Amino acid sequence: MQSNAEPVAATRAKKACDPGQQASWTRAGTRATRRAMNDSIHIAATAGDSAASEPDSRPTPDIAKLTHELKTPLAAIAALAEIMRDERLGPLPDRRYRGYAADIHDSAMHAIGVLTSLLEPAAGPHARPPMVFAEVDVAAIAASSVSAFGPLAERAGVKLRLRSPPRLPHLVADSRSLKQIFLNLIANAVRYTPPGGEVEVSTRYECGTALGITVADNGDGMSEAELQRALSAMPKKAGRAGRARSGLGLELVRALAEANGGMLEIESARGQGTCATVRFGPDRIVPV
Structure with a gap:
């Protein structure tokens, strides 16, 4: 993203669909949803068959112990954040605190879900975590x-912003892994x-061809x-600040x-930033 030009995600985004294209998008929605659900069931079944063929896909005792040890404090964090989010003991003095509490709760629940997947029998070294499409x-x-x-970016001196159209179709996908995609890219x-740099997260519908998310x-x-x-x-050379x-x-x-059912595309150049995009085809798109 160049500071003296349009944001990277904006300049690389496809032109938004015009109203005349919405009708064909809507008509295709039911068929696309049905195909995507069938494909998802096939993917889940295939993943299960692969896991079953593993000699022993159970988590190791160390992983199981670590997972249980982490889930206990995370559960407490989620419960306390829920109390603050819902203001059960009285109103919070600043409405932003309620948003922060909601973020803490959601992040803790996401982490608990990821840890729980590690305890699944299919979560061996060569198996995918179970997915719910x-x-x-x-x-x-x-x-x-x-x-x-937001708070982490602010502490790092980085401007983090979101660009999303007012009406974006839904996807047939696994919500936990979709959030992992966003969190890892961000x-x-x-x-x-x-410090002083910018990160832009954007979502867009590319005129009936794909739904894209870009960081x-x-x-x-x-x-x-x-x-x-x-x-x-593989391990890499040290980046900025020796990391x-x-x-x-x-x-x-x-x-x-x-x-x-998506595809990752990355454009990057030394000193010019990185643009990572995940695109999902029309067979995964659900009109709203």
């Missing part, structure tokens, strides 16, 4: 993810953007070789995108 509101997940990262962008920044950026290493999930880059985030995003 349903209609999800992409705009709402994007907003909650940006809200959760975390990477904020981490490798220097763009004007941070460190990567060379082609660095990008390939980042996608290989080693890890490819686990991008590799996880790519795996989760593909498991949900």
Whole structure:
């Protein structure tokens, strides 16, 4: 994202659909939803068969113990945040505190869900975590993810903003893994953007061809070789402030995108920032 030009996500986004195209979008919705649900059931079944073929896909005792140890304090955090969010002991002095409490609650519940998936028999080293495919509101997940990262971005001196159209179709996807995609991309962008930089999260419907989510920044950026290493999930050279880059985030995003019928695309250049986009085809789109 160049500071003296339009935001990266805005300049690379497709032109919004005109009203005349909404009719064909709506007519195709029911058929697309049915196909996507059938495909999702097939993906889930295939993942289950793969897990069953593993010699032993149960979590190791260390992982099981660590998961239980982490879930206990997270459950307490979620419960206390829920009390504050709902103002059960009286109104909060500033309405922003209620939003922060909601973010804390949602983040804790998301973490509990991820940890719970590690205890599933299918969560072995070569198996995908179990997924539940349903209609999800992409705009709402994007907003909650940006809200959760707002204080961290502010502390880092990075401007974090969200661009989303007023009417965005839903997706047939696994909501937990979709949120993981947002959180990983935003975390990477904020981490490798220097103070004074910008990170933009955007969602868009690309005229009947795809629904795209993009996280763009004007941070460190990567060379082609660095990008390939980042996608290989191998340890990386130290980035800004001596912090080693890890490819686990991008590799996880790519795996989760593909498991949900999407595709990860990344544009990056040294000193010019990074633009990561996940696109989902029309067979995953649900009109609203």
